Amino acid sequence: MKKVRFTELVLRDGNQSQLATRMPFADFVDVLPELDKAGFESMEVWGGATFDTCLRYLKEDPWERLRKIRKACPNTKLQMLLRGQNLLGYRHYPDDVVRAFINRAVANGIDVIRIFDALNDPRNVELAIEETRKQGAEAQAAICYTISPIHDLDSYVRLVRQFEDMGATSLCIKDMAGIMLPDQAEALVRAIKAVSDLPLHIHTHTTTGMAMMSLLKSVEAGADVIDTAMSSFSGGTSHAPTETMAAALEAYGYDTGLNQRQLKKINDLLSPVQEKYIEDGSLDPRVLTTRTDALVYQVPGGMISNLIAQLKMYNAGDRLEEVFDEVPLVRKDLGYPPLVTPMSQMVGVQAVNNVLGKERYANISREIRAYIAGEYGRAPGEINPELVKKVLGDAEPLQVRFADTMEPGLEQAKKDAGPLARDIDDVLSYATFPQIAQDFFAEREKREQNIQKYTIRRVEK
Incomplete structure (x- = not known):
């Protein structure tokens, strides 16, 4: 039987696309054990805007969040999205900071790092691919798909060859706007498969309504893994619903490795969370x-x-x-x-x-x-x-x-982070988002100081 596997996006890109990444850990902690039983190829749970949002808005330690997810999901590969030399920020960082960040991401539980550069400039992903491999994780190199007078099949195939030369262990077509038409998806997958034997993942959004058709044609053309999101947080600016795509592909004779009963159990836990966000206005219609x-x-x-x-x-x-x-x-x-x-x-x-x-x-x-x-x-x-x-x-x-024009930054970050930075993870939070991290450290300290400690003693009568 033909196989196709799924990467589940509900906790990262589904969350980011519909809620601007404002979903706190407490709202999805109960679903983690059930997600771990589903049989996904991987779950994207970290990276993208989650890091910034945890520190800036949710007042959560993103590293601690990752460790909690890892503990709750021991059986499924955890995946993150990394912006190459930009890490999880909005500017380039020195090489030593990039290496240290990847080291700690893997140490805290990440198995697969999807690496992209917003300009498709291969110079900006080479170091991240190298360091990811060095740390023993899977380095998935992503093509940012777009349509313009200067982007065509040949340009994407050239990029794939460069990624292979850099040591990528898998590839991804990243259609972040959901604009890839079914025939374009089929042609691009065939073109990539003609020059590369690496596993190929397809990432697209339902923004324009094309996603499910494009995913189906991608699988027919030879794609190995597709990205989807559980139905409660699918559709619109998010992704194709996991349950729907699994049912459709199974009807076409594909082994998805997923069980519809387990998927229903997962979505039954997520549905009330979605309803809460609709009621409080967090989820804009x-x-x-x-x-x-x-x-x-x-x-x-x-x-x-x-x-x-x-x-x-x-x-x-x-x-x-x-x-x-x-x-x-x-x-x-x-x-x-x-x-x-x-x-x-x-x-x-x-x-x-x-x-x-x-x-x-x-x-x-x-x-x-x-x-x-x-x-x-x-x-x-x-x-x-x-x-x-x-x-x-x-x-x-x-x-x-x-x-190449930047001085090393890690040692300076250690000095500048100050006494409220407790470990290397805090230092890296500071290195990537200095002021936001400092504000978070101060609030964390204040929050912990406000916790009253009580001693319970037996009262003798």
């Missing part, structure tokens, strides 16, 4: 709908929920469609970068600035300036010369890998 206009503006699921939250902060929620119209224009000006973190956030912020400002590019974010200067890597295409002139003047953008 707009992220549950199908947005076919995303086929034009290519905005990924996680970006939509973040744009909605950002516009609400400015009391400008009614201008979402204007921002969507502006996104592809900004993307073209920047040389068609794929809209994936951190580029999706950067392009999104600039689109909001352009819409809410007096004129386009009156306010250029610091991150966009750094991108134009070459600090994020090689732009896929030509950046608008007028924009380059406005930002750089007569200076030239950087041509080498930006991390």
Whole structure:
């Protein structure tokens, strides 16, 4: 029987796409043992925006969260999403920080690291692939799928060959906006399988309604693993429902390794959590709908929920469609970068600035300036010369890998993190998000000091 395996995304990308990653550990702790029994190829539970959100909003230690998940799920491979040289942040970090972070991620329980670069610049994933292999974990190299005048099958196949040369142990097509049509999925999978024997994973979103068709055609073309999310947190900006895809593929004669009764047990635990988020307003109904206009503006699921939250902060929620119209224009000006973190956030912020400002590019974010200067890597295409002139003047953008210009940062982070940083994991939290980590450390200290200790003694009569 033909086999296809599943990676479950509900705790990371499903959570990120529908809830802007605001799901606290307490809301999913009870479902972990049942997820561990399901038979998934892996579960994506960490990385992406979860790290930042744990520290910034949930006031949870992301490292401790990972250790708890590992303890509750001893039988399933745990997977994370890593942004190459950006780690889980929004800028590049020195090589020694990247190596230490990967070391600790694996030590705390990660088995598979999916590694991507927002620009598909292979220079920005090479070190992470090498270090992941060194630490004994699976290094899954991801192609950020996008559509533009400069992206085609040949460009993706060249990238696959480079990933293989770097030592990747598996591959992933990462369609973060859900724009990959079924025929495109089939053609790309066949093209990759023609040049590589590495296991191929398919990641896509239901944003445009294409996901289930594209996943089916991908499997028929030879894909080995597909990404899905449990039905309570599927659809809309999230992913194809796990139960539905498993049933469909089994009907076509595929062995999925999953059991529908166990999947129902899992979803029965998640359904009340979803209902709670709908009732308290955490789950915006707009992220549950199908947005076919995303086929034009290519905005990924996680970006939509973040744009909605950002516009609400400015009391400008009614201008979402204007921002969507502006996104592809900004993307073209920047040389068609794929809209994936951190580029999706950067392009999104600039689109909001352009819409809410007096004129386009009156306010250029610091991150966009750094991108134009070459600090994020090689732009896929030509950046608008007028924009380059406005930002750089007569200076030239950087041509080498930006991390090669950086001094080691780990020892300095150890010094700067201060006495509230208790171990190397805290130091790495500080190295990636200095101020946010310091605020978290201070709140943690205060919280622990406020815990009253009582001594219970027998009272003699």
